[in-house]
Amino acid sequence: MEGNCDTGKPDQPPNLPPDEKIAELAEFLEAFSDFSRIKILLVLQERELRPCEISKIVGLSVSAVAHQLRVLRDKRLVRYFREGKSVYYALDDEHVSAILKTALEHVNERR
Amino acid sequence: MEGNCDTGKPDQPPNLPPDEKIAELAEFLEAFSDFSRIKILLVLQERELRPCEISKIVGLSVSAVAHQLRVLRDKRLVRYFREGKSVYYALDDEHVSAILKTALEHVNERR
DNA sequence: AAATCAATTGAACAATTGTTCAATTATGGA
DNA sequence: TCCATAATTGAACAATTGTTCAATTGATTT
Numbered sequence: 001m002e003g004n005c006d007t008g009k010p011d012q013p014p015n016l017p018p019d020e021k022i023a024e025l026a027e028f029l030e031a032f033s034d035f036s037r038i039k040i041l042l043v044l045q046e047r048e049l050r051p052c053e054i055s056k057i058v059g060l061s062v063s064a065v066a067h068q069l070r071v072l073r074d075k076r077l078v079r080y081f082r083e084g085k086s087v088y089y090a091l092d093d094e095h096v097s098a099i100l101k102t103a104l105e106h107v108n109e110r111r
Numbered sequence: 112m113e114g115n116c117d118t119g120k121p122d123q124p125p126n127l128p129p130d131e132k133i134a135e136l137a138e139f140l141e142a143f144s145d146f147s148r149i150k151i152l153l154v155l156q157e158r159e160l161r162p163c164e165i166s167k168i169v170g171l172s173v174s175a176v177a178h179q180l181r182v183l184r185d186k187r188l189v190r191y192f193r194e195g196k197s198v199y200y201a202l203d204d205e206h207v208s209a210i211l212k213t214a215l216e217h218v219n220e221r222r
Numbered sequence: 223a224a225a226t227c228a229a230t231t232g233a234a235c236a237a238t239t240g241t242t243c244a245a246t247t248a249t250g251g252a
Numbered sequence: 253t254c255c256a257t258a259a260t261t262g263a264a265c266a267a268t269t270g271t272t273c274a275a276t277t278g279a280t281t282t
Binding site for chain 2: 004005024030034039046050053057061103104106110
Binding site for chain 4: 115116117145147171172174175178179182193195196197
């Protein structure tokens with residue numbers, strides 16, 4: 001962007017995905033970047049839950065949970081379906097739990 | 112946290128990691144939550160690079176890159192080593208690229 | 223020693239984020 | 253219909269974030 005930067009090497013093509021795709025990636029991964037949302041995702045790993053149940057378990061107001069669930073829905077980390085008066089939320093697919101699992105491994109294996 | 116929330120079920124134990132551990136998880140995953148940082152991680156997937164090279168490839172100022180590399184270092188997504196005047200950066204381990212790979216899969220399989 | 227290139231840092235600023243509170247929508251039961 | 257429960261929404265606010273700019277540190281060469 002600005003400097004010289006003597007690269008001895010032949011300036012190999014970077015082979016990056018297009019910015020558009022990277023933006024999608026960022027959108028998705030951004031959803032994992034908050035303490036409350038991670039907590040919500042972890043409890044959803046166990047079983048489907050309603051917002052009011054999540055609220056009790058993670059210790060957040062129902063409103064705060066609803067706001068976070070909206071983020072998780074919009075970025076496709078969770079699915080949901082209505083059943084009577086309630087709405088049940090679940091992890092969207094195995095990618096989501098795979099990322100949680102890998103990340104947990106990473107922070108657990110440390111000096 | 113606040114309401115009643117009639118759970119018909121026997122209030123199964125949540126079985127969550129301690130908040131401390133979740134905080135570590137969040138710290139780690141937060142580092143994936145920015146467009147520029149993801150771009151940096153993606154180019155580091157190909158090979159070790161110096162900040163000035165990264166700057167040219169991703170189109171950010173050297174300063175901005177350095178600031179982001181500090182974040183990535185602090186949260187242990189990248190390693191680095193000095194060689195003469197330069198400092199080379201690389202992904203910390205396979206967990207990091209595994210997460211990128213899984214996330215890329217997730218955004219690629221669209222419905 | 224000075225000069226040069228590379229990398230890091232700190233302050234400042236706009237932009238974004240997560241929560242609370244209050245109001246609103248949705249569903250089912252009396 | 254009205255009421256109770258569940259969920260969502262919007263505005264507001266403090267807190268955090270990412271970038272730029274300028275200054276500084278580090279390592280090598282002459």
